[in-house]
Amino acid sequence: MKLVKHLANLGYGSRKEVQWLFREGRITNAAGEVLYADDPLDHDDVRVDGQPLDPAPGLLLVLHKPTGYTCSTRDAGRLVYDLLPPRFRLRQPVLSTVGRLDRDTSGLLLLTDDGQLLHRIISPKAKLPKVYVATLAEDLRGDEAALFASGTLLLEGEKAPLLPAELEVLGARSARLTLHEGRYHQVRRMFAAAGNHVVALHRERIGGLALDGLPGGEWRMLGEDDRARLFAG
Structure with missing residues (x-):
């Protein structure tokens, strides 16, 4: 070239x-x-x-996404790409988010220009655990952990039940939830099915990779050790 x-x-x-x-x-x-x-x-x-030069194609980076930013290149308002060097939006192959966090969710977001790596991470076969901390509008009832772990919870509008998920109670209105799949707005819909409402949501881990003190709005490149940790989780 x-x-x-x-x-x-x-x-x-x-x-x-x-x-x-x-x-x-x-x-x-x-x-x-x-x-x-x-x-x-x-x-x-x-x-x-x-x-x-910026890294050659094949890069993987982690961004600590703040709330208020959208995982898109076209939507109006603040975009996660605004937190990166402007050139990154123009790269070919395209630098894409690995899955999405909605506008009101903060936390760990991966981006890569490696299509094979992206699909490896999001593939249902990978079953990489994704760990979220949710703040709730109402007190936990006490039966949520058993409901989420049952493997029988069926979300509204879906035909296949959710895979078992693990819930750790952190307080009367806060919990850590570990998922092994990635459905649309899954955490929010799970708590809605349990009669509650998520008022704040933060993703703290994917696989074995965490933010490790990375401040909100900041990003860093991931090396081979980081990639190994990602898939070791």
């Missing part, structure tokens, strides 16, 4: 815009020597305005 196409795919601009970066001498190697559009591609050695 040529340097121009590679930089365009990373979101540094259209091919025409990237060509101008070369003409202005803004593309160099690590030693500061100006590169040209027809030079061999060595991703790790290329610099734009003296800065290393």
